[in-house]
Structures are given as C-alpha cells and as structure tokens.
Amino acid sequence: MVNLGFSIGDLHFKNPVLTASGTFGYGSEFDDFLDVSKLGGIVLKGTTLEPREGNLYPRMAETPSGMLNAVGLQNKGIDYFEKFIYPRVLNYGTNIIMNINGSYIEDYIALAERINKLERIPAIELNISCPNVKMGGMAFGTNLTSAREVTREVRAVYSKKLIVKLSPNVTNIVDFARVVEEEGADSVSLINTLLGMSVDVTNMRPALSTITGGLSGPAVKPVALRMVWQVANAVRIPVIGIGGIMSFSDALEFLLAGASAVQVGTASFIDPQSSVKILEGIENYIIKKGFSDIKEIVGYINRSN
Amino acid sequence: MAKRIEDLKVIGNKHLNNDSFILELSGNTKIPDFKPGQFAQVRVDGSPDTFLRRPISIHDVDYGKNAFKILIQIAGMGTKTLSKLGNGDILNLIYPLGNSFSLPSLNEQVLLVGGGCGIAPLLFLGRYLKANGFLPDILLGFRNNARIIEFEEYHTIGNVFITTEDGSMGEKGYVTSHTVLTARQYNRIYCCGPYTMMKAIAAYSKNKNIICEVSLENLMACGIGACMCCIVDTVKGNLCTCIDGPVFNVNDLKW
Known part of the structure; x- marks a missing residue:
C-alpha cells in the first residue's frame, strides 16, 4: 500500500485529489457517477452571506481547450446552506471545505464566524479571486493590502484551517502567497480563473453578458503550473494546485512542481468521473515508479538530484 | 432513473x-x-x-x-x-x-408545435402521448421545403400541419399564423424550436389560457446542475435548464 495522504497542519486528507469550487456543486450532483468518499476532499460551490442570483445569461462560452464562465457566485446564501445543505454533506466521508466570498471584508468575517461553528466543516477556502462579481471577489485578491487585511481579519475569527484561493490576474502571485502566509493562512490554492473574453462574430456581441469572464480548462494549465511552481518555492505552507487538470498526468505535473494536492475543476464537466480517475492514475504512477509515499514526489523537480 | x-x-x-x-x-x-x-x-x-x-x-x-x-x-x-x-x-x-414534458389530463386536446430542428424531442413525446391514449395534433414550421425533416414519422402519431416561411409546403407563414390554431381548440401545447417561435407560442397560450410547456436549449457546460451556466430567469429565480428543465411551463418563465 502506498500512502497518498497529505495534511494541512493537523487536518489530514486521505489523498491529494480534491474537487474545485463551482465545478462540483455540493457533491450530490455527482452521486450517480462516483463515490465522493473516495476523494481527498470536496470544495463546495462558493457561498455568500446573502443569496445571490448571479449574472445574466449567457454566462458561459466555449473557447479553444477551455471555457469562459461568468456565473457570478449564484448561491442561496449561508442561512439556506446551514438549514438545507449542511445536513446533506455531513456524512460524505471526506473533508468538506466551504468556499466563501464577499463584497466587503465584513461579509467574509461574518461567514467565517458562522462556519467556524459548523462542526463538520474543517476548513474554508477564502475566495479572494472570483473575477465575476462587481464588488469584492478578485478586488481583494489583486491588491496586496486588501489580501493581507481580509486574511488577517478572517484568521482572527476562524480557528480551523484557512486556505486562501489566489488570483492569477496579478503581476506577481508570489507576493500574494507570501502575504497571506504571513497573516496566518494554513494553505494557498491556485489558480482561480484567468480573466478573459470572447466575441460572438455572428451576432457581433460579446459572448458573455458580463463581457469578461474567467477562463478555465487545459488552456490555462501551463500558466497555472508555472504559478504553482513559483509559489511552492516561496512559501512553507502546503500549496494546492488548480488549473486545467484533465488527467492524472496533468495532476502529477502539479505535484512534481511542488503542489501537495490538486483540485480538479472543469474536467468534471466533461467527465464527471475525472476526479476519481485522476486519483487512480496517481496511485498507479506512484506504485510503478517504486515510491511508497506521495510526499516523495511532491516538489521532486525542485530537488537537486 | x-x-x-x-x-x-x-x-x-x-x-x-x-x-x-x-x-x-x-x-x-x-x-x-x-x-x-x-x-x-x-x-x-x-x-x-x-x-x-x-x-x-x-x-x-x-x-x-x-x-x-x-x-x-x-x-x-x-x-x-x-x-x-x-x-x-x-x-x-x-x-x-433533465426533466420531462408532463402528461396531459384525460380528454385534453393536445398540440405539439415544433420549429426547425426543435422538432427533435416532439417525435418521442408524440409516441409517448399516443401510447398513453392521446391523439395530438402536430404543427411543424420550417423555413422552406428543403428544411423539412422526416415529418412522415409524425403522421403515425397524430394529424400533421405544416407551415413554411416561403410557402413551398403547407401554409405560408409561421406556426403562429396557421389556421389550425383558430379552427381547433386546445387545452395544452408542447413546444420546441427557435427562441422567437417559443416566445410567440407562449404568448398565444397565455392569452388563450392554454397550458404550455416549452423545451429550452440553453448553452450548457456540465448538464448535471453543477456549473450553473445554463440558467433561465424564472419566477423562482435563476434555474438550471439542465436539471430544472429543459422543459418549463411558460407561466414559470419571465418571458
């Protein structure tokens, strides 16, 4: 048996494959296709303090090897979550991570305080990188002072594991990783989507109602991988790699570059079983390469050997 | 299932x-x-x-x-x-x-309206209705004769009425102008086709107090309710076409 587990502080994950927020709903959408308890963790669809209807249709455009989305954090808010969704996700048999979003710093604080009381949620992913909301979101994650401040304030009220999800839409993502680490983040996850756009030539209109949106899928993988490698070499906290991971081989690139774990995102839209297939592929690779612990390959390319 | x-x-x-x-x-x-x-x-x-x-x-x-x-x-x-x-x-x-078209109540007069490729789900619906004892009328609209696709199959499930925009087959015009709509009375209309056609049929149905269901064809990524890309604006807020639809009662849509 190989050890696939990894930890964020004292929070143990049975394996390094998680699902990315906004691509896996609340998990149950995938019940017909896979056993969620096999996964290392699930990052739930982003939650806000108040219900949000999100952006107008069209919110999605297919692009070469990827897609743009401008969903805009449609969700029913934390009250609904506590009442109706939390009871459902309690017994998933894997780590359930909540992704939280706000327009104001006070929103993040209020959410973190509420979620701190939810016994079965061992971690939050602080989303300071959503490109599809008019206020907040990416605004926090593209300004070093704001990123520092929101991380500090949430850290002050949240006692469990704090993962900060970083935006790639910055000049130097390493600066942001360092700042949130300094403020007590337990882990960073990256990357959120890259800001992009698409124009419908037939209709002579922007493809998205919001004109710009977030690019995901294999198109972003090389950029994501570069950023994960840079950040992994700059911080001591575990790095979770995200960005265009479609296959186990893609996931391994991130692990070898220094990510302790990965999140599978857009791939779940194309193959709802992607996450478990990627996990199986990683396990087989470790065995074939003669390793016994996944930690032996994390950051392998960065070692002098 | x-x-x-x-x-x-x-x-x-x-x-x-x-x-x-x-x-x-x-x-x-x-x-x-x-x-x-x-x-x-x-x-x-x-x-x-x-x-x-x-x-x-x-x-x-x-x-x-x-x-x-x-x-x-x-x-x-x-x-x-x-x-x-x-x-x-x-x-x-x-x-x-996705969900499905609802079954009509007994003795309801049913009309299926399809336009272009939107006739796709109506054949299976028609067979299903027939198997459940209904004899629907079927009104199909096309741009022209060359666009007419395998409508023979529809004759096996009900009375077929055709419109073409250029009059090359059936009545000239759009489905909403077909004489069958004035000649006969319907209790329920199922519709699938171009957006403008479905909206016109929805308006017609609302005006006449006819139950009307449309099948939407929104852009979609996952198809299983995870991505929330295929939303439609309804009286219950934004719903996913893939799991809450693709079939919607027009009274629920903000059309």
Missing part, C-alpha cells in the same frame, strides 16, 4: 438534408426508460475546438431494438464532426438528463 456515462455504438447516421442528420445509437447495456423531453450530453472528440459536450434531445426510442435516435442540426465544429460519424463508431454520452 440514474444518470450514466457510457460509450454507445453508432448503428445509423441518416442525413436528412444539408444540415440535419439523425444518429442511431445502441449500447451493450439495456437503454434506460427515457422520459419525453430528456436529453444527452454528447462528447464530440475532445479536440481543442470541441472541448465541451453538446446537449442533444432524445428524438426517438426503440426499446425492442435497444436503440435510440438523436436528431442534430449542424451548427458548428462539434455538430459538424458528429455528422461524419459512421456505423460502428463509438460515442460517449452522459444521459438521460
């Missing part, structure tokens, strides 16, 4: 005209009990230009043969690639997806 992801074999590809074709698919396992209005998420080939699946309606089902058909209009790279498939080729589907 549980959703499944499955490789199916192409056992027929019938080209109806320059831009429409019907793929017949069969698998090694027993096909599910489809409900009329449901669809499949079809994996094209995974090439950079056809990254996402394509949502396609279930057109017809043959349980005896353990096969079903999907009717596709060539609209872009993905559907173009699908049009070239031949017998024996393998196609990966996630299906059956």
Whole structure:
C-alpha cells in the first residue's frame, strides 16, 4: 500500500485529489457517477452571506481547450446552506471545505464566524479571486493590502484551517502567497480563473453578458503550473494546485512542481468521473515508479538530484 | 432513473438534408426508460475546438431494438464532426438528463408545435402521448421545403400541419399564423424550436389560457446542475435548464 495522504497542519486528507469550487456543486450532483468518499476532499460551490442570483445569461462560452464562465457566485446564501445543505454533506466521508466570498471584508468575517461553528466543516477556502462579481471577489485578491487585511481579519475569527484561493490576474502571485502566509493562512490554492473574453462574430456581441469572464480548462494549465511552481518555492505552507487538470498526468505535473494536492475543476464537466480517475492514475504512477509515499514526489523537480 | 456515462455504438447516421442528420445509437447495456423531453450530453472528440459536450434531445426510442435516435442540426465544429460519424463508431454520452414534458389530463386536446430542428424531442413525446391514449395534433414550421425533416414519422402519431416561411409546403407563414390554431381548440401545447417561435407560442397560450410547456436549449457546460451556466430567469429565480428543465411551463418563465 502506498500512502497518498497529505495534511494541512493537523487536518489530514486521505489523498491529494480534491474537487474545485463551482465545478462540483455540493457533491450530490455527482452521486450517480462516483463515490465522493473516495476523494481527498470536496470544495463546495462558493457561498455568500446573502443569496445571490448571479449574472445574466449567457454566462458561459466555449473557447479553444477551455471555457469562459461568468456565473457570478449564484448561491442561496449561508442561512439556506446551514438549514438545507449542511445536513446533506455531513456524512460524505471526506473533508468538506466551504468556499466563501464577499463584497466587503465584513461579509467574509461574518461567514467565517458562522462556519467556524459548523462542526463538520474543517476548513474554508477564502475566495479572494472570483473575477465575476462587481464588488469584492478578485478586488481583494489583486491588491496586496486588501489580501493581507481580509486574511488577517478572517484568521482572527476562524480557528480551523484557512486556505486562501489566489488570483492569477496579478503581476506577481508570489507576493500574494507570501502575504497571506504571513497573516496566518494554513494553505494557498491556485489558480482561480484567468480573466478573459470572447466575441460572438455572428451576432457581433460579446459572448458573455458580463463581457469578461474567467477562463478555465487545459488552456490555462501551463500558466497555472508555472504559478504553482513559483509559489511552492516561496512559501512553507502546503500549496494546492488548480488549473486545467484533465488527467492524472496533468495532476502529477502539479505535484512534481511542488503542489501537495490538486483540485480538479472543469474536467468534471466533461467527465464527471475525472476526479476519481485522476486519483487512480496517481496511485498507479506512484506504485510503478517504486515510491511508497506521495510526499516523495511532491516538489521532486525542485530537488537537486 | 440514474444518470450514466457510457460509450454507445453508432448503428445509423441518416442525413436528412444539408444540415440535419439523425444518429442511431445502441449500447451493450439495456437503454434506460427515457422520459419525453430528456436529453444527452454528447462528447464530440475532445479536440481543442470541441472541448465541451453538446446537449442533444432524445428524438426517438426503440426499446425492442435497444436503440435510440438523436436528431442534430449542424451548427458548428462539434455538430459538424458528429455528422461524419459512421456505423460502428463509438460515442460517449452522459444521459438521460433533465426533466420531462408532463402528461396531459384525460380528454385534453393536445398540440405539439415544433420549429426547425426543435422538432427533435416532439417525435418521442408524440409516441409517448399516443401510447398513453392521446391523439395530438402536430404543427411543424420550417423555413422552406428543403428544411423539412422526416415529418412522415409524425403522421403515425397524430394529424400533421405544416407551415413554411416561403410557402413551398403547407401554409405560408409561421406556426403562429396557421389556421389550425383558430379552427381547433386546445387545452395544452408542447413546444420546441427557435427562441422567437417559443416566445410567440407562449404568448398565444397565455392569452388563450392554454397550458404550455416549452423545451429550452440553453448553452450548457456540465448538464448535471453543477456549473450553473445554463440558467433561465424564472419566477423562482435563476434555474438550471439542465436539471430544472429543459422543459418549463411558460407561466414559470419571465418571458
């Protein structure tokens, strides 16, 4: 048996494959296709303090090897979550991570305080990188002072594991990783989507109602991988790699570059079983390469050997 | 009915005209009990230009043969690639997806209205209605004669009325101007077709107090309610076309 587990502080994950927020709903959408308890963790669809209807249709455009989305954090808010969704996700048999979003710093604080009381949620992913909301979101994650401040304030009220999800839409993502680490983040996850756009030539209109949106899928993988490698070499906290991971081989690139774990995102839209297939592929690779612990390959390319 | 992801074999590809074709698919396992209005998420080939699946309606089902058909209009790279498939080729589907048209009440007079490729889900719906003792009228609209696709099949399930925009077949004009709408009284209309046509039929139905359900064809990524890309604005807020639809009562839509 190989050890696939990894930890964020004292929070143990049975394996390094998680699902990315906004691509896996609340998990149950995938019940017909896979056993969620096999996964290392699930990052739930982003939650806000108040219900949000999100952006107008069209919110999605297919692009070469990827897609743009401008969903805009449609969700029913934390009250609904506590009442109706939390009871459902309690017994998933894997780590359930909540992704939280706000327009104001006070929103993040209020959410973190509420979620701190939810016994079965061992971690939050602080989303300071959503490109599809008019206020907040990416605004926090593209300004070093704001990123520092929101991380500090949430850290002050949240006692469990704090993962900060970083935006790639910055000049130097390493600066942001360092700042949130300094403020007590337990882990960073990256990357959120890259800001992009698409124009419908037939209709002579922007493809998205919001004109710009977030690019995901294999198109972003090389950029994501570069950023994960840079950040992994700059911080001591575990790095979770995200960005265009479609296959186990893609996931391994991130692990070898220094990510302790990965999140599978857009791939779940194309193959709802992607996450478990990627996990199986990683396990087989470790065995074939003669390793016994996944930690032996994390950051392998960065070692002098 | 549980959703499944499955490789199916192409056992027929019938080209109806320059831009429409019907793929017949069969698998090694027993096909599910489809409900009329449901669809499949079809994996094209995974090439950079056809990254996402394509949502396609279930057109017809043959349980005896353990096969079903999907009717596709060539609209872009993905559907173009699908049009070239031949017998024996393998196609990966996630299906059956979505809700379904509701069954009418006893003694209701039912009309099916389809436009262009939107007639796709109406054949299976018609067969389903017939099997449940209804004799629907079927009103189909096309641009011209060349666009008319396999409407013979529809004659087996009810009375067929045709409109073409250029008058090359049936009555000239749009479905909303067809004389059958004034000649007969309906209690329930099921509609699928271009957005403008469905809106016109919805307005007509609301005006006449007729129950009306439409099948929407929104842009979709996942098809299973995870991505929230295919939303439609309803009286209950933004709902996903893929799981809350594709069939909606027009009274629930903010049209």
